[in-house]
Amino acid sequence: MKTDQLLTGDLIGVAGVESDWGTAIMVSSKRQVYTIYDHVGMLENRKGEVFVWNSNPHDGVIAEPLQVFINREEVQIEKNFDLFRLNVPINFNGVLEKMTKLQGLPYNFSFLQSDKKYYCSDFVSRTFPEGIFPLEGMHFAGDFWEEYYAKQGIEKIPEGQPGINPNDMFAQSNVDFINDLRSII
DSSP states (O other): OOOTTOOTTOEEEEEOSSOHHHHHHHHHTTSOOSSOEEEEEEEEEETTEEEEEEEETTTEEEEEEHHHHHHHHTSSSOOEEEEEEESSOOOHHHHHHHHHHHTTOOBOSSOSOOSSOBOHHHHHHHHSOTTSSOOEEOOOOSHHHHHHHHHHTOSSOOTTOEEOOHHHHHTSTTEEEEEEHHHHO
16 A cells, blocks of 8 residues: 555545435535535554544544555445545644544534534544634434434434534635545555
């Protein structure tokens, strides 16, 4: 695996085939997107060994080897992995310190802001300096979200509550699309 082009701080966007989950996430962003990203992580390149910091439903907040991340994401279906890079200077040592402190915390299935559990884009965005990934009012309209929150035991859907999803992150002017990850590695 060629990892010299993968930098600490690069973001990896996971896009699967169209699904109810991916469509619901896309709709929650209130913006037109052409690729539906349903997961995001941040890369850490440790002298050629690449890890993905992410929060997922299985493990919560974790740093895992890139290939383990890809294999887990593709358990049921092949997905696309796109690489993004910030175009503003960031102290990634500070970001990694924050991520390390949060390692082991559980996944946030409610998508409500919490300091005790995190969903993927919430975890990544909150470890970056303030203002890099601004929160927006989330949009949870439709039968999918009504059923989802009923299963969570949450009676009131958090419509309009602040949050962020991968599509919102990648739409920021301070984030550039680099390439399909597989064309690099």
